[in-house]
Amino acid sequence: MxxxxxxxxxxxxERVATTFDGLFATIDDWRDGLQAHLEADAGPTAASLDPVVEAGAVSALAADGLITGSGFVAAPGLLSDAHWHLAWWLGGDAGIRRLATIDDPSNEQFRDYTTLEWWRFPARTGTRHLTGPYVDYVCTDDYTVTITTPVSVGGTLLGVVGMDVLVxxxxxxxxxxxxxxxxxxxxxxxxxxxxxxxxxxxxxxxxxxxxxxxxxxxxxxxxxxxxxxxxxxxxxxxxxxxxxxxxxxxxx
The missing domain is CATH 3.30.450 (Beta-Lactamase)
Incomplete structure (x- = not known):
């Protein structure tokens, strides 16, 4: 029967909230780890920061079936070796791979990510934000919800850490x-x-x-x-x- x-x-x-609370807890852990790393690094570079981002992103992609993308987006000028920098990993049937990005403003396909909602809201409010559903043409080409939260040290915004969840x-x-x-x-x-x-x-x-x-x-x-x-x-x-x-x- x-x-x-x-x-x-x-x-x-309540159960919908519980589902998202798990995602929020994951992203808060990433934020705390990245803030601690950046507090200790007086001259952060993409070369030094990316392995830290990758460790958290890849672990989450492998462990949580809801998460399809994750990583860190740096505030312009934060990193001495990359003025614009998006360190993002994607999961899928073919495995986990890093998202290829265009970080050269002179390239016609370059996109200023600080104009996008998932950046603007956390940058303005200092709190996490849920963007979407929207068609994510940067990562998935599908309806996506993106959750981002600011990474700050001493009141200065250093970037946002986030995750994508396919609708x-x-x-x-x-x-x-x-x-x-x-x-x-x-x-x-x-x-x-x-x-x-x-x-x-x-x-x-x-x-x-x-x-x-x-x-x-x-x-x-x-x-x-x-x-x-x-x-x-x-x-x-x-x-x-x-x-x-x-x-x-x-x-x-």
């Missing part, structure tokens, strides 16, 4: 939880963009446009996401998933 476990929407929100992997992990509630549910980011949903018409990356949703999600857009819940005029309930900056939209 098969037993079906029914979860309340609040329980689903299809998140769906495999989270959709069973959503379906266990027995009601329509979507996970959205602080801007109302869908991460995954039980309704196939609500595709990852699309904007969920419901009356009152933008205002309901506003507490999640601060430097520290605030707990929130509420009901929209159309009857849907909005429940924060811990401090992940994600929320459930439940029903109607």
């Amino acid at each position: 098969t037993t079906t476990t029914t979860l309340s929407a609040d329980q689903v929100a 299809d992997r998140l769906e495999r992990e989270l959709l069973p939880l959503l379906r266990a509630a027995g009601v329509p549910i979507a996970i959205v980011n602080a801007s109302g963009r869908v991460v995954t949903a039980t309704d196939p018409r609500r595709e990852p990356g699309s904007m969920l446009r419901l009356e009152g949703l933008d205002a309901a999600l506003a507490p999640l857009r601060g430097p520290v996401p605030s707990a929130m819940s509420g009901r929209l005029p159309g009857g849907a309930e909005v429940i924060a998933c811990g401090d992940t900056s994600l929320a459930l939209v439940v029903g109607p």
Whole structure:
């Protein structure tokens, strides 16, 4: 006999938060290790820093099936041998490999990463940030969520450490939880963009446009996401998933 476990929407929100808490804990460990290394290195170089980044990134890629990319992105000018530097590793069926990057501003394919959301928000707020879902044309060419957190010493931003998580992997992990509630549910980011949903018409990356949703999600857009819940005029309930900056939209 098969037993079906029914979860309340609040329980689903807690379990979604738990899934991301594990990713946040990993990235916080990387940040602490890199900060300690940079505090002790008066003249950091790509040659000295990359092995430290690689050790943490490769270990995480091998151990956690949700993570598809990870590494460190240096603040411009931090490293004496590389003004622009992105040290990033990718996992996949072919194994783990380093991402090839273009760090020469004179190259027409060069991209200033300090203009991108996953850099801008941590640089501005000093706190971690969840970007996406978006199509990551730099690394995966697929819908991705990127989590980044700043690496700072003495109040000076030295770069960001981060990880990529493919949305299809998140769906495999989270959709069973959503379906266990027995009601329509979507996970959205602080801007109302869908991460995954039980309704196939609500595709990852699309904007969920419901009356009152933008205002309901506003507490999640601060430097520290605030707990929130509420009901929209159309009857849907909005429940924060811990401090992940994600929320459930439940029903109607």
